[in-house]
Amino acid sequence: xxxxxxxxxxxxxxxxxxxxxxxxxxxxxxxxxxxxxxxxxxxxxxxxxxxxxxxxxxxxxxxxxxxxxxxxxxxxxxxxxxxxxxxxxxxxxxxxxxxxxxxxxxxxxxxxxxxxxxxxxxxxxxxxxxxxxxxxxxxxxxxxxxxxxxxxxxxxxxxxxxxxxxxxxxxxxxxxxxxxxxxxxxxxxxxxxxxxxxxxxxxxxxxxxxxxxxxxxxxxxxxxxxxxxxxxxxxxxxxxxxxxxxxxxxxxxxxxxxxxxxxxxxxxxxxxxxxxxxxxxxxxxxxxxxxxxxxxxxx
Amino acid sequence: xxxxxxxxxxxxxxxxxxxxxxxxxxxxxxxxxxxxxxxxxxxxxxxxxxxxxxxxxxxxxxxxxxxxxxxxxxxxxxxxxxxxxxxxxxxxxxxxxxxxxxxxxxxxxxxxxxxxxxxxxxxxxxxxxxxxxxxxxxxxxxxxxxxxxxxxxxxxxxxxxxxxxxxxxxxxxxxxxxxxxxxxxxxxxxxxxxxxxxxxxxxxxxxxxxxxxxxxxxxxxxxxxxxxxxxxxxxxxxxxxxxxxxxxxxxxxxxxxxxxxxxxxxxxxxxxxxxxxxxxxxxxxxxxxxxxxxxxxxx
Numbered sequence: 001x002x003x004x005x006x007x008x009x010x011x012x013x014x015x016x017x018x019x020x021x022x023x024x025x026x027x028x029x030x031x032x033x034x035x036x037x038x039x040x041x042x043x044x045x046x047x048x049x050x051x052x053x054x055x056x057x058x059x060x061x062x063x064x065x066x067x068x069x070x071x072x073x074x075x076x077x078x079x080x081x082x083x084x085x086x087x088x089x090x091x092x093x094x095x096x097x098x099x100x101x102x103x104x105x106x107x108x109x110x111x112x113x114x115x116x117x118x119x120x121x122x123x124x125x126x127x128x129x130x131x132x133x134x135x136x137x138x139x140x141x142x143x144x145x146x147x148x149x150x151x152x153x154x155x156x157x158x159x160x161x162x163x164x165x166x167x168x169x170x171x172x173x174x175x176x177x178x179x180x181x182x183x184x185x186x187x188x189x190x191x192x193x194x195x196x197x198x199x200x201x202x203x204x205x206x207x208x209x210x211x212x213x214x215x216x217x218x219x220x221x222x223x224x225x226x227x228x229x230x231x232x233x234x235x236x237x238x239x240x241x242x243x244x245x246x247x248x249x250x251x252x253x254x255x256x257x258x259x260x261x262x263x264x265x266x267x268x269x270x271x272x273x274x275x276x277x278x279x280x281x282x283x284x285x286x287x288x289x290x291x292x293x294x295x296x297x298x299x
Numbered sequence: 300x301x302x303x304x305x306x307x308x309x310x311x312x313x314x315x316x317x318x319x320x321x322x323x324x325x326x327x328x329x330x331x332x333x334x335x336x337x338x339x340x341x342x343x344x345x346x347x348x349x350x351x352x353x354x355x356x357x358x359x360x361x362x363x364x365x366x367x368x369x370x371x372x373x374x375x376x377x378x379x380x381x382x383x384x385x386x387x388x389x390x391x392x393x394x395x396x397x398x399x400x401x402x403x404x405x406x407x408x409x410x411x412x413x414x415x416x417x418x419x420x421x422x423x424x425x426x427x428x429x430x431x432x433x434x435x436x437x438x439x440x441x442x443x444x445x446x447x448x449x450x451x452x453x454x455x456x457x458x459x460x461x462x463x464x465x466x467x468x469x470x471x472x473x474x475x476x477x478x479x480x481x482x483x484x485x486x487x488x489x490x491x492x493x494x495x496x497x498x499x500x501x502x503x504x505x506x507x508x509x510x511x512x513x514x515x516x517x518x519x520x521x522x523x524x525x526x527x528x529x530x531x532x533x534x535x536x537x538x539x540x541x542x543x544x545x546x547x548x549x550x551x552x553x554x555x556x557x558x559x560x561x562x563x564x565x566x567x568x569x570x571x572x573x574x575x576x577x578x579x580x581x582x583x584x585x586x587x588x589x590x591x592x593x594x595x596x597x598x
Contacts, residue, residue, distance in 0.1 A: 185523060206518055208518070216595060222482075224481055224483055299559060299597065
């Protein structure tokens with residue numbers, strides 16, 4: 001398969017009502033790659049500092065993630081810390097240290113430039129544009145973003161929306177971006193901004209996909225024991241894009257199945273801290289849970 | 300079909316962020332009957348006061364709802380008033396006047412006693428027991444309840460759970476009843492209390508059905524313009540039980556389809572104040588939206 005992700009790599013410090021972890025491997029590109037790699041090899045472009053641990057490079061290698069495009073810069077790796085409330089839906093960001101991320105100027109290696117499937121993980125829209133500029137003829141480009149960029153970089157973000165096939169947003173972002181309170185109307189309004197597909201993530205309440213022709217809605221996989229929700233959205237995107245890239249197509253039926261695969265990888269993600277819930281998941285593990293999820297949603 | 304509902308009839312005063320209505324027809328049995336009647340005739344047992352308007356009796360007659368078992372007592376009809384926040388999920392009860400409901404002693408007429416499908420709508424568990432005692436050989440009994448009864452009548456409610464086939468609860472009720480925070484675990488714990496089936500209603504986030512053998516989850520129908528959420532749960536139950544009764548069976552496949560029909564009738568309900576969203580809906584209207592919902596959830 002031909003899949004490229006560009007995004008952040010981070011060391012996260014996370015507090016949940018039950019546990020805490022410091023400097024655990026995180027970042028949007030990391031979670032995406034951990035999930036997508038269950039479907040086949042992919043390329044990762046990002047930036048880390050000199051403090052990035054060899055064991056984490058080995059983790060990517062073991063998962064078939066090519067890190068040729070991972071720049072190791074002077075300085076420290078991006079750091080994020082946050083705390084979750086007991087309902088898991090309320091997250092407080094305690095600190096963000098951009099470190100090397102401040103000067104990220106993505107350079108996509110040869111193979112990545114020829115990628116057919118491209119995920120622009122959450123990051124500065126200016127950087128997402130720079131990455132997109134370098135990929136020659138992508139067949140399907142999906143982008144993610146966050147409230148920060150809607151606030152401080154709305155123009156380049158709106159421009160990006162006109163250059164991608166799909167955008168993945170959570171409820172709050174969709175409302176912020178469009179001013180529409182109804183999620184369905186917000187999703188419709190996002191389509192009017194350019195992308196052919198919008199995916200709205202609703203966390204424990206599932207996700208839906210909207211295009212001119214397709215409307216597909218799916219509940220979340222019922223995880224019994226949530227450990228850490230960090231990275232669930234990127235893991236969803238990883239399962240979604242990993243499946244599309246593994247199939248080499250993105251027709252309506254394939255997109256619907258991809259929504260299930262994304263739901264599955266997101267459910268693995270939240271069952272562990274950092275990438276622990278994903279790190280040893282094979283395609284077989286994914287397929288087993290896919291079948292279970294399919295039985296739960298099939299009328 | 301052979302379907303009986305026992306529950307409340309009320310005059311509701313409702314404030315939403317956009318509008319308000321006073322003394323509009325409401326109550327658990329009312330909403331249930333308004334929804335279920337799209338599938339065929341049914342019997343209703345309840346109590347109202349002398350102030351109950353003839354036009355509302357005519358409404359039931361027009362929908363094929365037999366009100367032989369509706370007692371008209373001295374005094375005023377049960378009144379409820381509440382206010383919704385802009386997110387629709389927060390509801391403040393402003394006032395409750397039980398009026399004639401205080402002395403409700405249900406007497407089920409001849410045909411109702413032979414009902415095959417029975418819905419014990421939200422009401423005092425003692426009254427639900429009395430009604431159940433009078434139905435001779437029901438094939439499928441579903442009950443609803445609310446946080447108040449979990450608080451002040453837990454023993455008779457727990458006893459009721461051992462006498463019914465299915466219980467329908469919202470998230471808060473399931474957590475209150477079981478002490479489990481995870482919805483799936485809470486639903487599992489409810490099964491341990493007696494019923495073979497538990498339906499968990501999650502409002503705008505859909506619903507799921509759990510039994511020893513069946514786990515089915517469905518998102519809500521995407522309503523673009525919510526007018527008044529009052530009665531959505533009872534309308535869900537009405538579509539669910541109406542479909543089962545119209546089919547005369549409740550095997551796993553029928554139950555899954557019933558979850559969709561309940562979702563459809565609940566969506567009609569919230570599109571209007573009182574029973575306005577349901578009052579003129581035919582089986583054809585229901586089937587059209589069912590097909591649309593099916594296309595939204597089919598992988």
